């Protein structure tokens with residue numbers, strides 16, 4: 047089975063055009079204080095942790111890809127690194143004051159998302175916070191983006207993601223977090239945007255295969271798009287802009 051993360055060297059900052067200020071805003075939602083114990087779960091290259099590591103906290107990073115943990119080790123100093131699944135984390139109950147996940151939850155199946163939230167709840171201290179950053183979608187937008195990204199995963203040969211990836215709507219995220227046992231679930235206003243670009247996927251996920259970019263362009267331009275989403279075509283690149291959804295939930 048081909049994994050997207052063993053070998054891909056460009057992360058979400060590049061892929062979606064996020065800025066450093068976007069990360070600062072997200073991290074600021076946790077109200078971190080000196081000495082807190084913090085987890086960057088599904089950390090990838092460690093983009094969040096590059097900023098977290100400048101704070102006076104005990105920082106841990108977790109990812110199930112040894113390749114990505116290797117990249118995170120190059121980018122982040124003064125932290126502890128763990129290879130393991132977010133669905134069965136190698137931490138005792140009540141370890142963390144805050145757990146961050148960006149662009150991770152939607153990579154596991156719907157059924158596993160509930161398991162993931164319960165597992166985050168388990169490793170949080172009482173009163174601790176779970177901070178999540180994902181795509182902000184209503185149902186019509188979700189169906190469109192799921193079809194677009196699903197086609198990209200299929201063309202890239204990411205069979206596991208084709209089977210499991212589940213983009214959640216805002217109301218689904220809210221009810222699943224509450225069902226898992228979180229309280230005070232909130233969605234702070236933000237101005238962060240994802241750019242989904244077929245050219246960028248061409249460079250990363252398709253390893254420069256231009257035919258796959260053309261197939262994806264043709265596919266997405268043929269889909270019925272909700273009026274609330276903006277899709278632009280420029281010189282062989284098709285770009286979709288989607289607002290980010292940030293959530294803060296408490297144990």
Ligand SMILES: C[S@@+](CC[C@H](N)C(=O)[O-])C[C@H]1O[C@@H](n2cnc3c(N)ncnc32)[C@H](O)[C@@H]1O
Pocket residue numbers: 051057058059087088089090091092093094108109110111114130131132133147148149150153154
């Ligand atoms: C899209 S990347 C996001 C990386 C990082 N959070 C960021 O925003 O830059 C998703 C990451 O989740 C990791 N991942 C996927 N499934 C996982 C699981 N079950 N347990 C732990 N990590 C997982 C992948 O290896 C990958 O590094």
